[in-house]
Amino acid sequence: MGKKKNKNKKKKVNPKRERYAKFKKELSGTMSFTTPDITIEQQRQRQEDEKSIGMFWRYNKRRPITKGIGAKSKQL
Numbered sequence: 001m002g003k004k005k006n007k008n009k010k011k012k013v014n015p016k017r018e019r020y021a022k023f024k025k026e027l028s029g030t031m032s033f034t035t036p037d038i039t040i041e042q043q044r045q046r047q048e049d050e051k052s053i054g055m056f057w058r059y060n061k062r063r064p065i066t067k068g069i070g071a072k073s074k075q076l
Helices: 015-023 040-059 069-075
Strands: none
Touching: none
């Protein structure tokens, strides 16, 4: 069993933290993010772009890269 700690004891102040406290920025806990208003034409263009990207990822077959593996073994 250890000693009981004195609850009324003041905490030790770090002088470096005190010195550089003025450079710290106060950050709010919530982020505010607003999107800019876009026109109807821009909305259509965005939808078309998202659709084409979605089709690309849906039908794109990623083939493994085998470049150089078979060629090196045949040369030996």
